Amino acid sequence: MLTKIAGGDIIDPVNGRLDKGDLWIKDDKIVPAPAGGAADRTIEASGCIVMAGAIDIHSHIGGGNVNTARLLLPEQHAAHQLRPAMTPLSNAGWSTFQTGCLYAKMGFTTVVEPAMSPGAALHTHLELADIPIIDKATLAILGNDDFLLSMIRDDAPQTMIEDYVAWTVASTRALGVKVINAGAAAAFKENVRTFSLDDVVPSYGVSSRKIVKTLQAAVDNLGLPHPLHVHCNNLGSPGSADTAAATIAAADGLPLHLAHLQFYGYGTEGKRGFSSAAARLAELVNATPEVTIDIGQVMFGQTVTVSSDVMRQFSARGSAHPKKTVIHDGDGNGGGIVPYSYGKDFYGTMQWAIGLELFLLIDDPWRVFFTTDHPNGAPFTAYPALFELLMSREARTEMAAGLSRSALALSTLAAIDREYTFEEIAIMTRAAPAKLLGLTDRGHLGAGATADVAVYRRDRSIAKMLGEAAYVFKDGDLVVQDGEIIHYRWGKALRLKPPVDKAMVRRLEDYHQQRYGLSLDWFNFPDSAIAREQPFGEVPCRT
Amino acid sequence: MAVAWIGNREALIEHAAAHAASLLSSSRCPVFSFDTDIDGTRAAIALAERAGAAYDHADGAALARETALFTDKGAMTVAPGETRRRADVVVIVGELPRIHHGLVGELAGTVPDLSTGNQRAFFVVGPNGMSMPPLNGGRKATQLSCGQASLAATLAALRAQYKGRRTSQPVSNFNDFAKALAAAHFPVFLFSGHAAEGLALEMLQGLIADLNRKSRASGLYLPASENGWGSALASAWMTGFPLRTGFARGLPEFDPWRCDVERMIAAGEADLHLRISAATAQLQKKRARMALIVLTKTEKPVAGAAVTMAIGEAGVDHDAVVYSSRTGSLRSIDAQADSQLPSAATIIRLIATHAFAEALPC
Numbered sequence: 001m002l003t004k005i006a007g008g009d010i011i012d013p014v015n016g017r018l019d020k021g022d023l024w025i026k027d028d029k030i031v032p033a034p035a036g037g038a039a040d041r042t043i044e045a046s047g048c049i050v051m052a053g054a055i056d057i058h059s060h061i062g063g064g065n066v067n068t069a070r071l072l073l074p075e076q077h078a079a080h081q082l083r084p085a086m087t088p089l090s091n092a093g094w095s096t097f098q099t100g101c102l103y104a105k106m107g108f109t110t111v112v113e114p115a116m117s118p119g120a121a122l123h124t125h126l127e128l129a130d131i132p133i134i135d136k137a138t139l140a141i142l143g144n145d146d147f148l149l150s151m152i153r154d155d156a157p158q159t160m161i162e163d164y165v166a167w168t169v170a171s172t173r174a175l176g177v178k179v180i181n182a183g184a185a186a187a188f189k190e191n192v193r194t195f196s197l198d199d200v201v202p203s204y205g206v207s208s209r210k211i212v213k214t215l216q217a218a219v220d221n222l223g224l225p226h227p228l229h230v231h232c233n234n235l236g237s238p239g240s241a242d243t244a245a246a247t248i249a250a251a252d253g254l255p256l257h258l259a260h261l262q263f264y265g266y267g268t269e270g271k272r273g274f275s276s277a278a279a280r281l282a283e284l285v286n287a288t289p290e291v292t293i294d295i296g297q298v299m300f301g302q303t304v305t306v307s308s309d310v311m312r313q314f315s316a317r318g319s320a321h322p323k324k325t326v327i328h329d330g331d332g333n334g335g336g337i338v339p340y341s342y343g344k345d346f347y348g349t350m351q352w353a354i355g356l357e358l359f360l361l362i363d364d365p366w367r368v369f370f371t372t373d374h375p376n377g378a379p380f381t382a383y384p385a386l387f388e389l390l391m392s393r394e395a396r397t398e399m400a401a402g403l404s405r406s407a408l409a410l411s412t413l414a415a416i417d418r419e420y421t422f423e424e425i426a427i428m429t430r431a432a433p434a435k436l437l438g439l440t441d442r443g444h445l446g447a448g449a450t451a452d453v454a455v456y457r458r459d460r461s462i463a464k465m466l467g468e469a470a471y472v473f474k475d476g477d478l479v480v481q482d483g484e485i486i487h488y489r490w491g492k493a494l495r496l497k498p499p500v501d502k503a504m505v506r507r508l509e510d511y512h513q514q515r516y517g518l519s520l521d522w523f524n525f526p527d528s529a530i531a532r533e534q535p536f537g538e539v540p541c542r543t
Numbered sequence: 544m545a546v547a548w549i550g551n552r553e554a555l556i557e558h559a560a561a562h563a564a565s566l567l568s569s570s571r572c573p574v575f576s577f578d579t580d581i582d583g584t585r586a587a588i589a590l591a592e593r594a595g596a597a598y599d600h601a602d603g604a605a606l607a608r609e610t611a612l613f614t615d616k617g618a619m620t621v622a623p624g625e626t627r628r629r630a631d632v633v634v635i636v637g638e639l640p641r642i643h644h645g646l647v648g649e650l651a652g653t654v655p656d657l658s659t660g661n662q663r664a665f666f667v668v669g670p671n672g673m674s675m676p677p678l679n680g681g682r683k684a685t686q687l688s689c690g691q692a693s694l695a696a697t698l699a700a701l702r703a704q705y706k707g708r709r710t711s712q713p714v715s716n717f718n719d720f721a722k723a724l725a726a727a728h729f730p731v732f733l734f735s736g737h738a739a740e741g742l743a744l745e746m747l748q749g750l751i752a753d754l755n756r757k758s759r760a761s762g763l764y765l766p767a768s769e770n771g772w773g774s775a776l777a778s779a780w781m782t783g784f785p786l787r788t789g790f791a792r793g794l795p796e797f798d799p800w801r802c803d804v805e806r807m808i809a810a811g812e813a814d815l816h817l818r819i820s821a822a823t824a825q826l827q828k829k830r831a832r833m834a835l836i837v838l839t840k841t842e843k844p845v846a847g848a849a850v851t852m853a854i855g856e857a858g859v860d861h862d863a864v865v866y867s868s869r870t871g872s873l874r875s876i877d878a879q880a881d882s883q884l885p886s887a888a889t890i891i892r893l894i895a896t897h898a899f900a901e902a903l904p905c
Binding site: 062064066067068070071072073074094095096097098119120122123126127130132146188189190191203314324325326327328329330331334337488515516517518522523524525526528529531 | 581582585610613614615616617618619620621622624625627628629649653656657659728729755758759761775776777779780781782783784785797862864867869870871872873874875888904905
């Protein structure tokens, strides 16, 4: 089918296209305007902005910890009452089915679940397979697992470590590797309660820094497109900006992605010992081109924090609202579920302001990514309101008026005039994520690209405009019209397939037999276990 | 071999599915109970949404107690692999389901390699005479009991004594337990809703929380039914809620009392019961005017069922994904002897095609 999206304002920074014009789709690809071609279908887009489908690089949408959060919080459904009608299981609250619909309505077409425990890969992919419409991907967690820590302790050759990383990525069908508070979960099992970059995991004699650097090098040497995705130590602690700064410095010329930097933007100034260090971190990011970050913006209201940083979550149990938590010591990281309500008090305001400061003070939209660390800073359904805050100084001022003055006095937010342009939004939420993840087929509107397209009708309210797309195409299928789901389909999970070393497989088989009394078969699974046609799409590694 | 029956008469599978669909379409209060793999659960829940049915595990009481621990209180838990490698003190809390006895024996036959002591002590909490899983190598577990006091009362006394408080009846062998805890690096409590009441599970978590104030400890959750917990997980991701959820008003509503399928049948609320389980367990007494549709591994019709359809057993007759307590997650298993019997999911989807215009989403 040949589709013409006619007369829209096209914003495609990758191909330098910022003009009013037409966009052509043939089947599932974007194509050049056909000579004299007559469209089978024409979408009238005058008065609309046309961008590639958005990509979220860090949103906890599926897997063991997310599902445990659902079990822990049946009452959380009140926050998810508005539901698209007439779609299968669309009325199913905080579910996989609704996740796909809500993302698609906003024009998002690819979302990355950033924390997959390798042992729960099958569970994670089954959940992702039940998220409709959009494509998904996952990052496999390493850095607290005995096999890796033992290899580092024993000075195993870097190539052997790379074989292990490659096996993990391939067998779990991941798109990259994440390290979460490297070494801390292992140390917590030995009753260590705080853990920083140069602290050492007791039984292994290996520092957090060493784990991060080892994995960073492995990811780079293997040619995995996405750099090591790092959840730093000391998340949420006053003074955590020092840890983030040390981790940025440790990048040392190799690519490194720091997740949800807002949660590390905390200084120790003021009478409460809690202040904004956003300007300092933004300056460091600006000066360190090999580093990319996403924000993890806080928005106000009830949410639930879901993290494989089990040490941090354990320490946060006292702040749970409502008062119930799950803390799980897993084979590697495990995880913690702590419900939390961000109030408009001093601390909530400070966190809100720090996130916005980072967004606005980091100059390069190619290196700062739009996230709330769903659901940790806020549910992803808060994205439209967040777009408004980034694109309108007036909206920020209006919102700040109802917040803690003493917190805002310790922040530079009020002095920042910057407003994101649509071009910068297109870079931050489309072009840059595609580049960061190695997804050359999306994030832009050039000929040959996958036909993931979002069309937004201009409106005085940016939140309304970007929250309810006029049209969304996924793989050329028109899935959203006027903010409603009109076509239900199944996306794929995007994965890498690095070559696997047979000697490493034998070594892992022996390890599992010896240490767990189980064959490796207990953890492997065929694609057919997902029970969907073509559940995976392969992304090439760098050559 | 016949694989479908309408009443006592053999029927073509398509006819049986059509008849089941017709009963489902005319039902005003359908209920589903199942004991099946992940694919079967997904199909059953998708059908429940279309039919406006309430759904539950086939033996839902123990699972409901376990679910309530998570929905109401939360928990500290540990993976089974970490338990094997790290637990230097293992405490068996109440009677465990027989399916987990192998794991307990395995723990008794190994020592923790990630714990400095390289040895493992065993305790068991519960009334005297409680049945115990066999421990390998002649190992013995030290009993912690308050005579015939309930498990919850014993755990409460244990928790109180650990905190240095007085109790009306002391826990037997408490000093041995306290000494073992003082030397332990990572004690693990094995628990299940199989025999433990909600209060006992909550009290156990209180004890674990107390221990974690200064040292480490956790609980290994061993579900009363592995299929049941697998279904709870699938239900959570599909609807946001665990089992005992209903679609009577279109939206999923989680209500562990109202959607207790056994209760709904006994109270005469349900007018149709779809039971899905390869196992041929005894069925709850059928109410008059309640249609019964049974999907089970059988060679003959089930007495009293309006429709019986034969299904294979997950992991025996067909490949499947199931919850495994041995890994603490979902696991793919191959069929032991691939048979011609269809999976539960296949039959559920077939019924759905006759009942509804659109195919199920899973």
